Amino acid sequence: MTQTFDVIIVGAGMVGAALANGLGRAGLSVALLDRETPAVFEPAAEPDLRVSAISAGSESYLERLGAWAGMRAMRLTPYRRLSVWDATPHPFSRLVSPNLARTTFEAHDLGCEHLGHIVENRVTQRALWDRAGECEGITRITDIEIRDVVSAENVVTVSLTDDRHLSAELLVGADGAQSRIRQLAGIGVTRDQYAQQALVASVRYRGTPHDITWQAFHPSGPRAFLPLHRDGEFSWASLVWYDDPARISELKNQSEADFIASLVKAFPAELPLIDRVPGRASFPLARQHAKTYASGRVVLVGDAAHTINPLAGQGVNLGFQDAQALQEELVEARRAGQPLAAPERLQRYEARRRPANRRMTLAMDLFYYTFSNRLPPLHLARNAGLALANHLPFAKNQVARYAMGIDDQLPPLLKQLVDRAPRPAFLK
Numbered sequence: 001m002t003q004t005f006d007v008i009i010v011g012a013g014m015v016g017a018a019l020a021n022g023l024g025r026a027g028l029s030v031a032l033l034d035r036e037t038p039a040v041f042e043p044a045a046e047p048d049l050r051v052s053a054i055s056a057g058s059e060s061y062l063e064r065l066g067a068w069a070g071m072r073a074m075r076l077t078p079y080r081r082l083s084v085w086d087a088t089p090h091p092f093s094r095l096v097s098p099n100l101a102r103t104t105f106e107a108h109d110l111g112c113e114h115l116g117h118i119v120e121n122r123v124t125q126r127a128l129w130d131r132a133g134e135c136e137g138i139t140r141i142t143d144i145e146i147r148d149v150v151s152a153e154n155v156v157t158v159s160l161t162d163d164r165h166l167s168a169e170l171l172v173g174a175d176g177a178q179s180r181i182r183q184l185a186g187i188g189v190t191r192d193q194y195a196q197q198a199l200v201a202s203v204r205y206r207g208t209p210h211d212i213t214w215q216a217f218h219p220s221g222p223r224a225f226l227p228l229h230r231d232g233e234f235s236w237a238s239l240v241w242y243d244d245p246a247r248i249s250e251l252k253n254q255s256e257a258d259f260i261a262s263l264v265k266a267f268p269a270e271l272p273l274i275d276r277v278p279g280r281a282s283f284p285l286a287r288q289h290a291k292t293y294a295s296g297r298v299v300l301v302g303d304a305a306h307t308i309n310p311l312a313g314q315g316v317n318l319g320f321q322d323a324q325a326l327q328e329e330l331v332e333a334r335r336a337g338q339p340l341a342a343p344e345r346l347q348r349y350e351a352r353r354r355p356a357n358r359r360m361t362l363a364m365d366l367f368y369y370t371f372s373n374r375l376p377p378l379h380l381a382r383n384a385g386l387a388l389a390n391h392l393p394f395a396k397n398q399v400a401r402y403a404m405g406i407d408d409q410l411p412p413l414l415k416q417l418v419d420r421a422p423r424p425a426f427l428k
């Protein structure tokens with residue numbers, strides 16, 4: 001027997017689950033599939049190793065979906081300040097005072113209570129999953145694999161490993177960077193592996209949670225601190241250490257005590273005194289972009305469509321913007337009596353999202369290549385850039401508003417810089 005829906009979404013990660021909630025609440029019938037049921041939140045559990053900086057724009061979206069209250073009831077940590085600086089040791093650094101070349105964004109300069117929140121991925125995912133369970137139009141299916149996808153003239157049919165068959169007008173691939181739906185639809189990607197990997201670690205320190213997230217740029221890669229929740233007399237934080245794969249592998253295999261010693265040596269003095277590091281994991285980093293976001297009755301969102309360098313924590317925020325744009329197009333198609341997979345609708349979705357996703361990819365690469373080297377002229381230029389940012393509060397605040405998802409346009413000067421920067425062939 002075949003169950004019929006308006007839309008099938010494969011992948012109940014943060015982006016797929018958000019899209020399901022949006023479509024379900026707009027009156028469409030949705031099947032939301034994942035190979036795993038998102039874990040139940042355990043307040044006593046150590047933090048998830050995967051955390052994301054959720055922008056103010058994404059917070060409003062999650063609030064509209066009714067998931068933010070659930071996330072807040074689990075746990076999330078606001079940050080009010082964001083600081084970045086160049087930590088490259090070099091003779092030229094003596095020419096510039098460290099404070100001059102350090103840029104700090106403050107929520108109160110922007111008239112906001114906070115710049116964003118650091119949230120464990122499993123908290124966001126579970127809150128969206130629970131919220132989807134409250135919507136009559138959404139059917140949640142887990143512990144399955146996709147066996148096959150067959151597109152016909154009016155429907156697409158998905159066969160599951162438990163012998164169920166589901167059909168719909170449209171199939172959404174929200175199944176992450178290695179998307180099987182993208183592969184089954186024959187959509188290729190352009191991909192480039194970065195020379196750096198990211199090691200993430202949950203760390204505990206005595207004291208109250210910090211209200212700042214910071215990132216020190218070293219030629220071997222940035223080192224970042226993201227504050228997490230309070231735990232009695234202690235607080236948690238997530239650290240991200242970008243470096244070459246050999247160094248990352250060495251760090252990953254150190255004992256807890258040796259790793260803490262490495263942190264003390266390599267991280268800036270801002271790092272609180274760490275007493276425990278229960279978890280560490282590393283991630284290869286690649287920028288990847290699907291050659292098209294839609295083919296026939298299949299459309300891609302989130303990491304299935306694009307991955308970027310995570311150094312400014314923008315990946316899932318872009319995915320949420322994809323989900324909102326696709327939802328608007330599908331709801332409009334339904335209102336206008338059009339098929340949900342109408343090519344002009346899916347093309348419009350891609351036209352709305354591809355340039356924005358590409359621009360963010362390029363902005364991240366501009367940071368990555370400008371900071372990941374010791375070349376004296378670039379060292380001077382980036383310090384001058386950071387110092388200039390401090391003296392141009394309007395432009396600085398515009399950058400912050402863009403990163404927070406409040407404005408969707410970069411300041412004109414930076415936009416030109418990003419658009420004109422030499423770019424890898426695949427991004428042209």
Ligand SMILES: Cc1cc2nc3c(=O)[nH]c(=O)nc-3n(C[C@H](O)[C@H](O)[C@H](O)COP(=O)(O)OP(=O)(O)OC[C@H]3O[C@@H](n4cnc5c(N)ncnc54)[C@H](O)[C@@H]3O)c2cc1C
Nearest residue numbers: 011013014015035052053175176302303313314315316317
């Ligand atoms: C080190 C690091 C730090 C990051 N920090 C940030 C940050 O601070 N802020 C930010 O915005 N982004 C950050 N990102 C990026 C962010 O994690 C991703 O953009 C985000 O997780 C993408 O969400 P998604 O729902 O598209 O995909 P995923 O999170 O990959 O979810 C995909 C879902 O699909 C399911 N699935 C996969 N294959 C199948 C299948 N065949 N059948 C059924 N289900 C399937 C999976 O189980 C999963 O639930 C970071 C990334 C890294 C690597």
